[in-house]
Amino acid sequence: MPESAFDAAYWMQRYATGQDQWDAGRVTEPLRAYFAQLGPPDARRILIPGAGRAYEAEFLHRAGWPQVFVADFAAEPLRALQQRVPDFPAAHLLEADFFTLEGPFDLIIEQTFFCALAPALRPAYARKVAELLRPGGKLVGLLFDGPVGPGDGPPFGGTREEYRALFAPYFDFLHFEAARNSIKPRQGRELFISLRRKPVSRA
């Protein structure tokens, strides 16, 4: 498991002291719009890693999706989801390090998790999402489009070129464009991505 200064204790401390500025308090519009076009609920296994308070999981669960999993190594936000949505399946709350998760999943949702990781972990993130997805499965969500903040702590921004190089070995790029419906503080600063896991080669 890769080591990072931004470990569970770091994030627990941020939740405990209310330093959770990333928390939108609701499902964000780009993801709500994406979910709306998924069609009726089915058995697809959906993972939201680094989920925080997981409003997206709440939205999908209330819409009838039965196989939604949230993972976060901080306990507080998972408890918050459980309190808001008491019938969310306890077995789908994964209090675990992302890098230890096991698949397979059909869809992984990204929002302010990639940017929360130390940049040195990005190649491991790309490998791990690829490992967790079935061939044909998708990584869908939002990445910052350019630099963010001073760079000495999360969130860490990035460039399209960097993202292309990271994900191209494992994914076909179905959508990779500026998001048009970001929440206000992120307007003009996000890419909406939809990347499809390539078939695993058996060379």
Ligand SMILES: C[S@@+](CC[C@H](N)C(=O)[O-])C[C@H]1O[C@@H](n2cnc3c(N)ncnc32)[C@H](O)[C@@H]1O
């Ligand atoms: C910036 S917050 C974003 C939370 C959520 N995605 C949102 O949009 O509100 C990053 C989250 O990732 C979690 N996290 C960071 N590194 C993790 C790891 N290696 N495994 C699991 N969770 C992790 C933190 O505990 C935190 O809840």
